[in-house]
Amino acid sequence: MENPQPIGWRVKGANKQHVIDMAQSAEMSAAEFFDLMVENLELDERGLPKWLPRKEQEGQLPIDSP
Secondary structure (H helix, E strand, O other), X not given: OOOOOOOOOOOOHHHHHHHXXXXXXXXXXXXXXXXXXXXXXXXXOOOOEOOOOXXXXXXXXXXXXX
16 A cells, blocks of 8 residues: 555445445455545546536536536
8 A cells, every 4th residue: 555544534424334344345445445446436527526516617508518
């Protein structure tokens, strides 16, 4: 692992447990699972996950948005 860092975020308990459960099913640690998940996200041209909704740009009609 390169430059390991603790994550000090507060997340929903159910989501934390879901990640732990998925990692256990994959026979890896939650940290390994998180790293692989982030490294394999499909990103759009903005560098954001494709599933993340786009925000409306002020003064720009939705039809003109990329």
